[in-house]
Amino acid sequence: MNLTTTSYAILGHLALQPWTMYDLAQQMRSNVHFFFSRAESQVYAEPKRLVGYGLASASRQMIGKRARTVYAITADGRRELDRWLAEPEAAKGPNLEFEALLRVFLSPLGKPEHLVETLEQVRDNLSEMFEAADRVGGAYREGTAAFQHHVLTRSMxxxxxxxxxxxxxxxxxxxxxxxxRWPDQSEAERIDEAMRIFSEKPTRLRRRQ
Amino acid sequence: MNLTTTSYAILGHLALQPWTMYDLAQQMRSNVHFFFSRAESQVYAEPKRLVGYGLASASRQMIGKRARTVYAITADGRRELDRWLAEPEAAKGPNLEFEALLRVFLSPLGKPEHLVETLEQVRDNLSEMFEAADRVGGAYREGTAAFQHHVLTRSMxxxxxxxxxxxxxxxxxxxxxxxxRWPDQSEAERIDEAMRIFSEKPTRLRRRQ
DNA sequence: CCCGTTTACTCCGGATCGGAGTAAATATAT
DNA sequence: ATATATTTACTCCGATCCGGAGTAAACGGG
Structure with a gap:
């Protein structure tokens, strides 16, 4: 029984309520997507493994001649989830993958105007995240969120x-x-501004010591 | 020729200077690690594919009876890299993976004290990132960074x-x-505080409109 | 000269991605 | 009433990627 964090993410959602994987895939796309996104194929594959370990149960229903499978957590599953919730997180901070930052990193190899384009693109790409946050925030403010009683932690x-x-x-x-601004500045001015970032932006670590 | 972002990350580094993959793996661990981390096995595998496509060249040297392979970018590789640097980033924002946030999300299923532990763990796990930033910042402030002439973009x-x-x-x-604070508060106070987060923290998107 | 660390990799099983494909049910337009 | 588009509810699969273990020579310190 080799459970991954993905397993516990699915198991945790099954502890909230039973789901079809179609619904859960949608739910996860609008909720945990921005800090724990998984391919749809995984969301479908994972509960089958959970059923194999006896941590979830599947009930197949028929709508006309179309099947749908509703998954629910079992008592064993609930125990396994409790164990995971109680254990400390692996010492492994947030994992960020940000292609734009790689492009900024490598931008001295390309033309200066591409750096500006990359940075503008970053702002465009964020609108999806802003919209998702606004949807969640709106639902909680109006009191119509599906898990309104989780307002304390969802607000975090x-x-x-x-x-x-x-x-x-x-x-x-x-x-x-x-x-x-670079084209209108001298190299000394440009460097001066860069060095100020290194000096005037000490990390919290250094500020505390 | 199916190049991934990983390919361009390696190719970009080879455009800076030739590297052995051992050195480059180290370099990437201390530089791009926090926004573009790849398994060491990948860092070793990737340049072989680049050589296969003619984008990089390998030169095998002998130190006693131990081999080392130094990889360098070719003219074709430089052209391919220029093409990538000029093309806009895929419309695909920053990708964050943050297990602690999943634990916060699921924390209503567990005991309240585990939430506090998770959050304290988050702070501990960040020290690695702070230390890495301090090392980079220190090197640039002292003027001893390996790529000191990239100070403008590295500061970003x-x-x-x-x-x-x-x-x-x-x-x-x-x-x-x-x-x-929750144990000393009434449920109304707790909810009030949560709702204030949704109201008083409008996203930039909404602020602009 | 012995031993622990560093250099310089390879190997591999398993996790994950992501895009394509299938097929029935339902909504929408004509 | 019928054709068409969209939604529901998945499966499949090749390729990528991870990460931990393993190997072996060179180097450095006592």
Whole structure:
């Protein structure tokens, strides 16, 4: 029984209520998508393994001649989930994958205007995240969210995601502005501005010590 | 010739200078690791494919009876890289994977004290990121960085990473503080505080409109 | 000269992706 | 009333990617 974090993510959702994987795939696309996204094929494959381990049960229903499978958590599954919830997270911080940052990193190899384009693209790409956050926030504000009683913890998740999207947007904005000033600046001015970022932006770690 | 973003990441590094994959794996661990991390086995596998496509060249050297392979970019590789640098990023924003946030999301299924533990763990796990940022920042401030002439763009990457780590640290701090207050609050007070997050933290999208 | 660390990789089983495909049920337009 | 589009509810599969274990020579310190 080799369970991955994906297993526990699915198992956790089954503990909230029974789901068809079609519905759960949708649910996950609009909820955990921005901090724990999995391919649809995985969302369909995972509960079969859980059933194999006796952690979930499947009930096949018929709508006309079309089948649908509803999965639910078992008592064993609930115990396994409790065990996972109680164990500390592996010492393995947030894992970020950000192609735009790689492009910025490698941008001295290309033309300067492509850097500005990349940064503008970053801002465009964030709108999806902003819209998703607004949908969730709106539902909770209106009191119509599917899991309204989870408002305490969902507000924490919302807090993080909005802060993150804002950060990325603000960073792309100020960085693009900086790159656009470069043609009118001397190299000394450009370097001076860059060095100020290293000096005036100490990490929290250093600030505390 | 099916090149992935991983291919261009390696190709880009080879455009900076020739590398052995051992050195490049180390370089990537301390540089792009926090926004584009790849398994070591991939870093070793990728240049072989690049050589197969004629985008890189390998030169095998002998140190005693031990072999080492130094990879360099070819003219074709440089052209392919230029093409990639000029093309816009796929419309696919930052991809975050954050197990702690999944645990917060599912925390109503577990005990309240585990939420606080998860959030404290988040802060501990960030120290690696802070230390890496400090190392890079220190090298550039002292003028001893290996790619000191990339200071303009590296400062942008540094800016993002430090902002991100600070954000995660501050979020975990304020969220843990909130969860610790819960036992002394009424349910109405707790919900009120949660709702204020949804209201008082509008996304940049909504603020602009 | 012995031993632990660093250099420089290879191997492989299993997890995951992502796009294509299937087929029935339902909504929509004509 | 019928054709068409969309939604529901999945399966399949080749390729990518992970990550931990293993190998073996060179180097450095006591």
């Amino acid at each position: 998740v919302y807090d993080f995601l909005v802060s993150f999207a804002d950060l990325a947007d603000e960073w792309a904005e100020r960085s693009a502005a900086r790159a656009r | 990457v540094y800016d993002f990473l430090v902002s991100f780590a600070d954000l995660a640290d501050e979020w975990a701090e304020r969220s843990a503080a909130r969860a610790r």
